[in-house]
Amino acid sequence: MGRRVIVNADDLGLSPEVNAAIEQAHRDGVLTAAS
Numbered sequence: 462m463g464r465r466v467i468v469n470a471d472d473l474g475l476s477p478e479v480n481a482a483i484e485q486a487h488r489d490g491v492l493t494a495a496s
Contacts, residue, residue, distance in 0.1 A: 470495040 470483040473495040486492045 467493050
């Protein structure tokens with residue numbers, strides 16, 4: 462079984478700029494979770 466890395470973006474909802482960056486990272490396939 463292969464290893465997996467969980468990439469979490471913290472501070473979702475902090476500001477519109479942070480939200481946009483997290484959303485873009487998710488679209489790019491970088492993130493697996495956000496909080």
